[in-house]
């Protein structure tokens with residue numbers, strides 16, 4: 001599952017290269033112009049020259065969520081090129097939010113954030129299947145936005161976050177995977193999610209805003225309902 005859409009490709013951002021058509025299309029042949037893009041769309045998503053594996057509608061929804069929540073910490077599991085970490089850092093700065101962005105990945109060799117762009121961002125090389133990885137996160141400032149975009153041990157991490165990290169109003173987002181899990185293991189997925197019924201709710205403002213966030217945006221309730 002982790003090898004589709006972007007992963008395994010070049011982590012370096014390359015501007016779109018048109019195939020089989022000129023960039024300057026002649027206007028006397030306007031009607032014949034192809035309507036498809038002529039290049040893969042996902043590979044062109046970028047933030048200031050860094051690849052970002054988030055669709056534009058996901059970016060728009062996360063913008064709105066960050067603006068509403070005003071997080072003091074954003075943790076993202078899965079760094080890849082690092083574009084989304086820089087985007088979150090820049091976004092919070094533009095909004096005047098004092099926010100620390102933490103990226104965790106078991107393979108940081110693909111991270112392309114230049115040293116000069118690391119202010120407000122910290123990286124940790126760690127495996128999400130080892131829960132001890134998350135112990136240092138206990139001291140982080142709230143409100144907290146926690147995004148699982150690594151898709152390893154997701155429900156183990158969600159349980160740990162609920163038990164040790166998330167305060168009322170904090171968010172836990174499962175990116176990308178819910179539609180796949182729902183398609184292939186609907187019973188298990190609904191059982192897993194139901195175990196969190198007393199501590200998390202799905203935020204219906206954001207849960208249907210993009211396919212990547214589809215039914216995967218959860219908010220920590222007060223302790224118990």
Ligand SMILES: C[S@@+](CC[C@H](N)C(=O)[O-])C[C@H]1O[C@@H](n2cnc3c(N)ncnc32)[C@H](O)[C@@H]1O
Nearest residue numbers: 052053078079080084105106127128149150152
């Ligand atoms: C979808 S990419 C992250 C994309 C990035 N969040 C973005 O929006 O641009 C998933 C990343 O998860 C990492 N990953 C996969 N399994 C992992 C694990 N068990 N522990 C830590 N990172 C893992 C991969 O190395 C990869 O860089």
